[in-house]
Amino acid sequence: MVEPSAMNGLHKRSQLMVDKLFTVPIGDIGSSIGCLETNVMEELKLAHRDWLGLH
Template sequence: MRIIVEPSAINGLRKRSQLMVDKLFTVPIEGIGSSIGGMETTVMAELDLALRDWLALH
């Protein structure tokens, strides 16, 4: 399950990207760089629903 995210001034992406709901993994805090932007409310809501479905948290 993938969610397509188009570049915007809010999210800071330079090209079309995918949120890979089916590829969850943890990352050590040291592996996280600086923020490039935020996620639009509509995309966050879509991600929330997709994660609930993928993890069977109905």
């Protein structure tokens, strides 16, 4: 779970889904709304590594 903050730009509590990886054409990407905090990025990195089996 990611709580909304001024840094990440979220307006409501959200979930990161590491099992839903997909590519998006660069033209479909809009402007950035924010940036995940360092501790959330570390948790996301560990979750991706575990889900992909890259121990």
